[in-house]
Amino acid sequence: MNKVTASSATLRASTPYGFLLPALLVTALVILFPVLQTAWFSLHDYILYDPDNSRFVGLRNFAVALSDEVFWIALLNSAIWVTGIVSLQLLLGLVAALLLNQSFWWRGLARALVIIPWALPSVIIGLMWTWIYDFNLGVFNDILLRIGLISAPHPWLAQPSTALACIMLALVWQGFPFFTVTILAGLQTVPPELYEAAEIDGASAWRQFIHVTLPSIAGIVATAVLLRIIWVANSLDVILVMTGGGPGYATHTLPLYAFLRAYTGMEFGYAASLSLMLTAILLGIVWLYVRRQTGELEK
Amino acid sequence: MIRRRSFARRLIQVEIPVLLVLAFALAPFAWMLLTSIKPNGDLSHFPVRYLPSSSTFEHYRTLIQRTSFPVNLLNSLVIACGAVLLGLATSVPAAYSFSRFRFRGRRMLMTGFLVINMFPIVLLIIPLFVLMRTLGLIDTFLGVIIGHSTFSIPFSIWMLVSYFNAIPRDLDEAATIDGASRLQTIRLVVLPLVMPGIVTTAIYVFITSWNEYLFAMMLSGETVRPVTVALQLFIGEFTVQWGILTAGGTIIALPVTILFLFVQKRLVGGLTAGAVKS
Numbered sequence: 269m270n271k272v273t274a275s276s277a278t279l280r281a282s283t284p285y286g287f288l289l290p291a292l293l294v295t296a297l298v299i300l301f302p303v304l305q306t307a308w309f310s311l312h313d314y315i316l317y318d319p320d321n322s323r324f325v326g327l328r329n330f331a332v333a334l335s336d337e338v339f340w341i342a343l344l345n346s347a348i349w350v351t352g353i354v355s356l357q358l359l360l361g362l363v364a365a366l367l368l369n370q371s372f373w374w375r376g377l378a379r380a381l382v383i384i385p386w387a388l389p390s391v392i393i394g395l396m397w398t399w400i401y402d403f404n405l406g407v408f409n410d411i412l413l414r415i416g417l418i419s420a421p422h423p424w425l426a427q428p429s430t431a432l433a434c435i436m437l438a439l440v441w442q443g444f445p446f447f448t449v450t451i452l453a454g455l456q457t458v459p460p461e462l463y464e465a466a467e468i469d470g471a472s473a474w475r476q477f478i479h480v481t482l483p484s485i486a487g488i489v490a491t492a493v494l495l496r497i498i499w500v501a502n503s504l505d506v507i508l509v510m511t512g513g514g515p516g517y518a519t520h521t522l523p524l525y526a527f528l529r530a531y532t533g534m535e536f537g538y539a540a541s542l543s544l545m546l547t548a549i550l551l552g553i554v555w556l557y558v559r560r561q562t563g564e565l566e567k
Numbered sequence: 568m569i570r571r572r573s574f575a576r577r578l579i580q581v582e583i584p585v586l587l588v589l590a591f592a593l594a595p596f597a598w599m600l601l602t603s604i605k606p607n608g609d610l611s612h613f614p615v616r617y618l619p620s621s622s623t624f625e626h627y628r629t630l631i632q633r634t635s636f637p638v639n640l641l642n643s644l645v646i647a648c649g650a651v652l653l654g655l656a657t658s659v660p661a662a663y664s665f666s667r668f669r670f671r672g673r674r675m676l677m678t679g680f681l682v683i684n685m686f687p688i689v690l691l692i693i694p695l696f697v698l699m700r701t702l703g704l705i706d707t708f709l710g711v712i713i714g715h716s717t718f719s720i721p722f723s724i725w726m727l728v729s730y731f732n733a734i735p736r737d738l739d740e741a742a743t744i745d746g747a748s749r750l751q752t753i754r755l756v757v758l759p760l761v762m763p764g765i766v767t768t769a770i771y772v773f774i775t776s777w778n779e780y781l782f783a784m785m786l787s788g789e790t791v792r793p794v795t796v797a798l799q800l801f802i803g804e805f806t807v808q809w810g811i812l813t814a815g816g817t818i819i820a821l822p823v824t825i826l827f828l829f830v831q832k833r834l835v836g837g838l839t840a841g842a843v844k845s
Contacts, residue, residue: 281670283668283749284664284668284670284673285664285670287660287661287663287664287668288660288661288664288665288676290656290657290660290661291657291658291660291661291680291720291724292661292676294653294657294713294716294720295680295683295716295720295721297698297713298691298695298713298714298716298717299683299686299691299717301694301698302690302691302693302694302695302698303686303690303691303694305694305697305698306690306691306693306694309693309694316697360588363584363588364588367581367584367585367588368585370581372577372581372582372585378585378589380828380831381589381592381593382588382589382592383827383828383831384592384593384596384824384827384828385592385595385596386827387774387820387823387824387827387828388596388778388820388823388824389777389778389779389780389795389819389820389823390778390780390795391778391780391795391796391798391799391819392599392798392816392819392820395599395798395802395812395813395816396595396596396598396599396813396816397595398802399598399599399602399809399812399813400595400598402809404613405610405611405612405613405615405809406615407598407615407617410614410615413614441591441592441595444592445592449831498685501687502685502687502688502689504688504689504781505780505781508781509799509802523687523688523689526689527689527692527781530689530692530693531785536693536697539689539693540693540694542689543687543689543690543693544690546687546689546690547686547687547690550685550687554682554685557685558678558681558682
């Protein structure tokens with residue numbers, strides 16, 4: 269474990285820290301300091317255009333949030349948002365990975381093309397899907413009308429009952445290739461002998477999937493799911509572009525609500541307390557992830 | 568006979584389902600590309616016209632000649648290159664240190680960089696805005712580039728540590744025995760070997776910075792505004808001009824998509840080894 273090179277023994281013990289110094293300095297400036305400041309803001313009624321009049325209010329911002337109706341709407345939407353998007357992405361990503369793991373002559377091309385949604389900027393995703401959902405000229409309404417599922421165009425993003433689900437579909441589309449590529453990487457580590465043995469034992473394709481494939485990729489899938497939960501829970505740019513949180517509060521999620529309070533309301537104190545609560549929830553998930561990850565580092 | 572049937576079966580069980588998945592993955596993108604070359608008459612045609620009646624580059628021309636888009640493109644390029652340079656300058660030595668030294672606090676610091684990857688952006692964006700305003704860096708390239716280092720540094724460190732670890736330590740030792748100093752060893756032995764990993768990381772940071780929207784929106788003004796923010800502002804400005812908007816989307820998306828296709832294979836290797844946020 270502590271195998272050191274011959275020369276490093278003579279070097280000062282501070283050398284490793286010297287190499288780390290630039291990264292640590294910048295990180296302290298852009299992350300550590302801002303996080304501490306957020307904590308500080310959250311205890312004040314800090315308004316951006318009137319910073320001199322900010323008063324220490326203790327935990328009042330948090331108490332206000334707990335009795336803020338919009339906070340609870342945003343929290344509920346966030347829960348729907350994360351569970352819906354991540355489970356659909358996983359399902360679709362798994363199916364695509366299993367298909368792309370078969371052999372066919374244009375497999376390489378298919379594998380390259382399937383990840384395109386993942387490479388696109390969120391603003392473009394939001395723009396494309398807003399255009400697809402357009403009331404008059406959108407292709408979504410047109411297709412549904414043609415196959416007879418609806419009899420009149422529907423204002424998908426302007427209707428509170430459908431807006432959140434429609435944005436979720438856009439996010440599912442954007443993120444499923446992430447699962448496809450990670451699961452594909454996992455599938456390639458499964459030794460073919462396992463399938464051969466299962467074949468000899470007369471196991472059906474389904475049983476092979478349950479008993480050989482799934483256990484082999486479980487680790488990589490768990491890591492991917494945890495990463496994705498955090499990413500999806502934090503993402504707000506697609507919503508911002510597509511509906512800005514509306515209609516009403518129909519597409520407010522927790523990070524979006526915090527952002528809007530900071531950006532349009534300039535209420536940095538309140539927004540800080542909202543984002544701290546979001547962070548606290550996510551830290552629980554991060555903790556699971558880190559435990560898993562450091563477990564793997566040991567190997 | 569048997570061979571023909573298995574061919575048909577493979578077509579139904581594999582190739583057609585793959586085509587369906589690809590159609591889902593590519594259709595929205597294809598729709599954007601098609602829209603961007605349609606004349607205005609097709610765009611407002613009801614019912615929807617799927618294929619352009621004639622192709623035109625008028626939207627691209629309008630975007631380039633009559634808007635600030637070319638300047639925004641240049642801004643995006645400067646910001647993304649800056650983010651890559653700042654990211655690499657700080658994370659290459661850090662990753663080297665994590666890979667080659669065993670020192671007190673190593674595990675804690677590595678975990679720290681991992682956790683930082685997961686912080687909600689909203690948590691950082693508010694105080695960063697105040698900080699940049701205090702430092703007078705709002706609407707400067709440096710301000711946006713420093714903002715982007717919140718993701719470029721932790722991400723790069725995690726990717727690079729796995730690439731550095733892949734290089735056998737025996738090589739360092741051999742060079743040391745031959746009388747090379749540590750810096751010589753790094754420059755002549757380690758860096759050339761880790762270069763493909765550095766390039767992959769650099770391209771991925773470039774793409775992420777090019778695609779980034781929230782930091783750029785908060786920290787930039789008219790002077791250094793990148794394309795993502797500019798396009799979002801166009802949405803308000805030309806509400807129904809889908810031709811111009813999709814042309815802009817295509818210009819932004821195409822170069823990074825092509826870059827991404829080049830590095831994706833190596834990226835997946837680095838991702839599964841280092842495990843970072845998308």
